[in-house]
Amino acid sequence: MIPGTQSSGGDTDQQLIERWRAGDSRAATQIVSRHADALARFAASSGEREEIEELVQDTFVRAFGSLDSFRGDSSLRTWLFTIERRLMLDRRRAEMRQRTMVPIESVDAATEYDALDGLLADETENSVRKAVESLSPKQREIFLLRVEQGLSYREIAAVVGSTEGAARVHYHNAMRAVKEFLDD
């Protein structure tokens, strides 16, 4: 079970969705509370540096706008990750197009997220973060979905649009790369 799919009160994500469909706005609050942090971490670990909260918000708006299409084949969190990932890809495509039109200095501007780097007092964690950042985007994404979010290979495959076997291979290659980075 994905962490957070069931509240302490016993309501599963599916039950919360049904409650929301029935007009219970508190169910929406529970759903957002349950998954917002994971989405924010996923966005941060995927390289997002700006407006992570807006990204998370857009993810929920999209999700609740098309909640009728959620069949429950995967977990709600996996579905939310899939939506957020598409939004991040759209965002990066838009940024790529914008870079051809704006001065280069605006791209390198300091962000609020950079300030959080100073919070990494532990040298080990800093090294680990750099090791993860050294991964290819595909490896990093799958590695963090597995390690940080605890998704199964099947769920990872659903999020990234791949197969379980490919997700597993990417994970182990990423783990090996991180170890090599830290050994150097």
Next chain:
Amino acid sequence: MIDCIDEGVRDSLPDFVHGKLSELDRATLTAHVEACDACSAEVALLRAVRSSASMAPAIDVARIVASLPVSLRIADVGALDHHSRPKRADAADAAGRRALWRIAAAVAVISLAGLSVVMGNRNESEPVAAAAGNSAPAVLQGTAGTQGGALGQQAVVEGAAGAEGRAVASAPGAARSTAPGIDQSNDVPAFAIVAGLENLSDEHLEQLLNEIDAIDGMPSPEPEGVALPLENLEGIE
């Protein structure tokens, strides 16, 4: 950093870190990790990755919830449906009530017209009957009901002719009159039609038509009661 040769165990290490394993699997893996340096180091690495990834900014849940689209409130839809249904029912009920009123009004008008015919004819015939010295009670012969309730299926015209009493005009198919006081053995009763109109002679037919023409169709202001002997109804089909 070396890797454990047991790939199955390595695959399960992230689930171990996330606490997603069953009690049995967790106990088995715990024993393995404590004995395996490679897996112990990998578990530490996994925990460090999780810890390093907790830098995401705090999320304002209330702001996100406020931006969400409004759900299709099934309860509200049900309530709307509940409110709209009585309107449809009211319209149907009103239409039904209007139809019933129309039927009732039609029945009343037809009944009134029929009563007017009977009463008018009675008023016309009484002086004649009195003049003839016939004291036989008036007879109202009816076959409505079994014939579909159509008024006018039977026209009852009390006799206005001769010393034999009165005449009864009956529509085809109506029961033969058994009114007391009528001598049915007479060859030619003054105005007793005991069979169909086709059996009427020209004289009787003309007389009947004259009687019908004389009916004014208006009820008397205070119509008198009509005696309806039960024995007469027995012959009515």
